[in-house]
Amino acid sequence: MSKQSDLKKQYKKRGQMAEAWGRMKTQPLAVISLVIVLIMVFVAIFADILVPYSAAVTQHGMDKLLPPFTSGHILGTDNFGRDILARIIHGTRTALEIGVISAGASIIISTILACLCATVGGWLDNIIMRVIDVISCIPSLVMALAICAALGNGIPQLVFALFFTGIPMHTKMVRSVALGVANMDYVESAVALGAKQKYIMYKHMVPNLASVIIINGTAQVSMNIMMGATLGFVGLGVKAPTPEWGTMLAEGLNYMLRNQYMVMVPGIVLAIAALFINSLGDCLRDALDPQLKGRA
Amino acid sequence: MAEEKLLLEVKELKKYFDTPRGKLHAVDGVSFKLNRGKTIGVVGESGCGKSTLGRTILRLIDSTEGQVLFDGKDITHVSGEELLKLRSEMQIIFQDPFSSLDPKMTVSQIIEEPLKIHKVYKDKKEREARVVELMEIVGLDERYINTYPHELDGGRRQRIGIARSIALDPKFIVCDEPVSALDVSIQAQILNLMMDLKDQHGYTYMFITHDLSVVKHISDEILVLYLGTMVEKTSSDRLFKNPIHPYTKALLSAIPIPDIAYKGREAQVMKGEVTSPIEPPEGCRFAARCPLATDKCRSESPAFVEVEEDHFVACHYWDKQ
Amino acid sequence: MGEKLLEIKDYSVTFTSDKVDFYAVNHVNLTVEKGEALGLVGETGAGKTTTALSIMGLLSKYGTKTDGEIWFDGKQLTGMKEKDYRKIRGKHISMIFQDPMTSLNPVFPVGNQIADVIKIHNPKMNQNDVNSKVDEIMKMVGISAERKFDYPHQFSGGMKQRIVIAIAIACNPELLIADEPTTALDVTIQAQVIKMMRQLQQELNSSVILITHDLGIVANFCDKVAIMYGGEIVESGTLEDIFDKSLPHHPYTIGLFNSLPNIAEKTERLKPILGLTPHPSELPQGCKFHPRCPECLDKCKSGDIPSLYTDGTHCIQCHLYHKEDA
Numbered sequence: 001m002s003k004q005s006d007l008k009k010q011y012k013k014r015g016q017m018a019e020a021w022g023r024m025k026t027q028p029l030a031v032i033s034l035v036i037v038l039i040m041v042f043v044a045i046f047a048d049i050l051v052p053y054s055a056a057v058t059q060h061g062m063d064k065l066l067p068p069f070t071s072g073h074i075l076g077t078d079n080f081g082r083d084i085l086a087r088i089i090h091g092t093r094t095a096l097e098i099g100v101i102s103a104g105a106s107i108i109i110s111t112i113l114a115c116l117c118a119t120v121g122g123w124l125d126n127i128i129m130r131v132i133d134v135i136s137c138i139p140s141l142v143m144a145l146a147i148c149a150a151l152g153n154g155i156p157q158l159v160f161a162l163f164f165t166g167i168p169m170h171t172k173m174v175r176s177v178a179l180g181v182a183n184m185d186y187v188e189s190a191v192a193l194g195a196k197q198k199y200i201m202y203k204h205m206v207p208n209l210a211s212v213i214i215i216n217g218t219a220q221v222s223m224n225i226m227m228g229a230t231l232g233f234v235g236l237g238v239k240a241p242t243p244e245w246g247t248m249l250a251e252g253l254n255y256m257l258r259n260q261y262m263v264m265v266p267g268i269v270l271a272i273a274a275l276f277i278n279s280l281g282d283c284l285r286d287a288l289d290p291q292l293k294g295r296a
Numbered sequence: 297m298a299e300e301k302l303l304l305e306v307k308e309l310k311k312y313f314d315t316p317r318g319k320l321h322a323v324d325g326v327s328f329k330l331n332r333g334k335t336i337g338v339v340g341e342s343g344c345g346k347s348t349l350g351r352t353i354l355r356l357i358d359s360t361e362g363q364v365l366f367d368g369k370d371i372t373h374v375s376g377e378e379l380l381k382l383r384s385e386m387q388i389i390f391q392d393p394f395s396s397l398d399p400k401m402t403v404s405q406i407i408e409e410p411l412k413i414h415k416v417y418k419d420k421k422e423r424e425a426r427v428v429e430l431m432e433i434v435g436l437d438e439r440y441i442n443t444y445p446h447e448l449d450g451g452r453r454q455r456i457g458i459a460r461s462i463a464l465d466p467k468f469i470v471c472d473e474p475v476s477a478l479d480v481s482i483q484a485q486i487l488n489l490m491m492d493l494k495d496q497h498g499y500t501y502m503f504i505t506h507d508l509s510v511v512k513h514i515s516d517e518i519l520v521l522y523l524g525t526m527v528e529k530t531s532s533d534r535l536f537k538n539p540i541h542p543y544t545k546a547l548l549s550a551i552p553i554p555d556i557a558y559k560g561r562e563a564q565v566m567k568g569e570v571t572s573p574i575e576p577p578e579g580c581r582f583a584a585r586c587p588l589a590t591d592k593c594r595s596e597s598p599a600f601v602e603v604e605e606d607h608f609v610a611c612h613y614w615d616k617q
Numbered sequence: 618m619g620e621k622l623l624e625i626k627d628y629s630v631t632f633t634s635d636k637v638d639f640y641a642v643n644h645v646n647l648t649v650e651k652g653e654a655l656g657l658v659g660e661t662g663a664g665k666t667t668t669a670l671s672i673m674g675l676l677s678k679y680g681t682k683t684d685g686e687i688w689f690d691g692k693q694l695t696g697m698k699e700k701d702y703r704k705i706r707g708k709h710i711s712m713i714f715q716d717p718m719t720s721l722n723p724v725f726p727v728g729n730q731i732a733d734v735i736k737i738h739n740p741k742m743n744q745n746d747v748n749s750k751v752d753e754i755m756k757m758v759g760i761s762a763e764r765k766f767d768y769p770h771q772f773s774g775g776m777k778q779r780i781v782i783a784i785a786i787a788c789n790p791e792l793l794i795a796d797e798p799t800t801a802l803d804v805t806i807q808a809q810v811i812k813m814m815r816q817l818q819q820e821l822n823s824s825v826i827l828i829t830h831d832l833g834i835v836a837n838f839c840d841k842v843a844i845m846y847g848g849e850i851v852e853s854g855t856l857e858d859i860f861d862k863s864l865p866h867h868p869y870t871i872g873l874f875n876s877l878p879n880i881a882e883k884t885e886r887l888k889p890i891l892g893l894t895p896h897p898s899e900l901p902q903g904c905k906f907h908p909r910c911p912e913c914l915d916k917c918k919s920g921d922i923p924s925l926y927t928d929g930t931h932c933i934q935c936h937l938y939h940k941e942d943a
Contacts, residue, residue: 189396199413481890483889509877512880552833552836554833
């Protein structure tokens with residue numbers, strides 16, 4: 001008995017996560033993306049400790065439109081005299097909140113829908129896909145605009161709008177992969193072993209869909225951050241004093257000639273966030289796939 | 297006595313698929329009996345319905361018509377707990393050692409899957425011990441216990457598939473071309489393993505293949521299918537010595553034999569193309585390619601008759617050859 | 618007979634990927650004479666396809682290192698410019714791939730696909746001549762010329778492979794390389810295709826290299842056989858040399874034959890080769906086959922590749938048959 005346990009221990013491999021990390025750390029891009037995203041998360045979580053919320057929102061100063069590195073404002077101040085850095089820091093929190101929650105929710109719902117389509121199939125697949133087709137006729141930005149306009153401003157409303165508009169594309173993407181997985185022999189083998197629908201979904205479908213889920217999910221996070229900013233830019237979504245990159249951009253536009261940093265800073269931060277969240281998704285997918293082990 | 301030996305009886309099994317162009321007759325009236333510990337080889341070319349037949353018997357696909365009796369019980373419509381129990385008694389080994397194993401699972405996770413689904417062991421240690429035992433049975437070194445299938449070659453992967461299939465000690469195993477994707481030298485290793493397992497554990501196999509030399513080696517009895525219908529059925533030795541149906545003859549003459557004594561042996565090359573299995577016309581399905589076909593063959597389906605003891609043929613002209 | 622068409626001299630291919638070297642082909646020597654059919658036999662990873670692609674000059678340039686020479690019809694192929702190579706490919710040497718389903722372009726009628734090859738190599742030929750040539754070739758492979766307007770999906774697997782062959786022989790190549798041409802086909806269709814290929818070969822008097830793992834097809838089709846293992850040719854000779862059981866053979870050849878279930882007589886148990894084919898990145902020292910060899914000697918385990926034992930046309934790369942040579 002104990003001999004066998006020893007055997008298993010003897011050939012024990014490192015855990016999945018350790019393996020994934022081992023693969024990831026060999027790739028500079030992966031490490032850079034991870035570091036940048038971790039910094040963003042850190043900033044978002046400890047925003048209040050880094051800078052008090054009041055500094056970003058209410059503390060209007062006399063020093064308006066200062067360029068960077070003047071009188072203690074590292075990134076300068078905006079037209080109300082608020083510290084831009086403080087607003088960027090609290091904006092990170094807003095952006096991640098919006099991006100992660102909306103993308104997470106839509107990927108969960110889409111994955112469930114896609115798995116149902118692939119495993120049950122038939123009429124259910126038909127109904128779900130036709131509804132999705134109808135929804136995806138409307139451009140997602142237009143739909144998000146419409147939902148935000150209907151529900152009013154505020155983070156929850158914005159999150160709901162982004163969540164809803166994300167569903168059609170995800171469901172289509174995940175379904176196409178799920179159909180392939182559902183046709184694999186190992187799924188049939190599980191049926192032949194007496195496994196229930198739910199077991200197959202948990203044990204076979206989801207792990208094999210992980211790569212498409214991760215890559216789509218992270219792409220969606222960055223897309224939703226962008227879309228949230230776009231909506232903020234046109235004055236929908238987040239309410240006015242709340243620090244948000246899109247709104248900051250919009251405000252900065254009016255003062256572009258007097259202080260270009262009001263536009264440049266949120267623009268660059270937005271671009272960096274979108275880029276590295278996306279590339280982190282790519283790298284994660286490669287790292288989590290045991291089949292890619294040892295390959296470039 | 298004879299009744300006790302009988303494990304599987306298939307009666308007039310039919311499976312039609314709906315296609316936009318009409319009903320595809322994948323399996324059309326197949327009947328046979330299979331005794332415990334015996335192997336039936338099901339032979340035919342691609343599209344003859346041999347895989348569908350296997351899956352219909354296993355209840356992975358529902359049949360259109362007909363009955364399957366397993367262990368004396370009609371299993372054609374069982375469900376729920378009964379079906380679950382049935383699943384533990386019938387298993388399948390797949391052709392493709394790459395798509396039959398979940399790439400995200402380790403070897404031990406794959407082999408213990410059936411044990412988990414059927415909750416055979418309460419104790420995790422016991423289950424692990426069984427996995428190690430199974431690996432030993434199929435000749436898989438224990439050091440592979442935590443590897444992923446893609447790190448192994450085709451032969452070892454096929455051994456994993458076999459270990460998973462026999463984990464619950466089933467009575468009946470459908471082997472769907474288990475060696476066709478493997479290299480010749482590995483093929484022989486796996487065939488030997490399967491025969492050893494049969495001898496030691498008394499498994500009953502249904503061996504589906506297109507490779508006649510393999511089927512001769514492993515089967516007691518051979519059933520030849522052509523477009524979903526039975527063409528000829530007899531013991532493995534007799535089929536090779538005395539094939540009667542023109543299709544069987546053509547099939548046998550087409551096997552390339554690795555011996556120069558046979559060089560220049562003309563394969564009976566069949567003219568014509570395979571009839572479509574979608575809404576096939578009345579009459580013998582093979583008529584379009586048969587050298588002996590007459591108008592009778594094209595209008596009237598031949599009966600599956602016993603032409604000598606335990607030798608069945610579906611041909612109007614079996615005695616005129 | 619007797620005139621050399623293709624000669625491969627001490628040819629090796631090494632792929633490098635991720636700092637790991639894959640020794641795909643190692644010191645291969647091979648000659649094909651005019652009008653001859655050579656069977657190249659081996660299992661997955663033996664280097665058969667790499668050898669074929671080398672002759673076609675289709676190996677990827679990146680991470681690939683080749684060594685040795687390939688001569689075709691008095692011209693050296695190794696190191697030839699891509700522009701010159703293109704004139705040889707399809708016209709003088711052509712290749713049939715394993716899977717007929719993916720070798721044809723689904724969006725063009727098959728007749729056009731055959732005509733394309735003819736036009737590439739005979740740019741001055743007028744359209745009428747091309748058309749009649751297409752008709753002629755389709756008739757040669759046993760498909761009526763009326764079907765040249767049909768698309769690939771309208772043909773069955775065997776018919777598609779005939780069309781692939783038609784494309785390959787469209788310019789009467791001197792050398793045809795067929796890489797497992799019938800593996801994807803049913804036995805009865807395989808018999809048809811092999812028969813047709815044999816007739817064509819005799820009609821056109823071209824040379825054929827048939828790559829296969831099926832010794833049955835080799836016995837039926839080929840004049841000469843080369844058996845590959847671990848990127849090396851371990852045994853070669855005429856069909857009779859290889860298939861005559863009374864002659865000495867490489868242990869791998871013997872193992873291959875023993876692995877096959879015999880149709881003629883009932884064998885209780887197969888005698889497979891033990892172990893597994895080595896991966897091209899981790900080939901063993903000495904004789905590549907020694908870890909699986911039932912008659913392995915001490916000297917097989919290290920040192921150089923065993924030298925050839927030759928008996929007329931028959932060559933075996935094995936220590937076993939050398940009479941006490943230190």
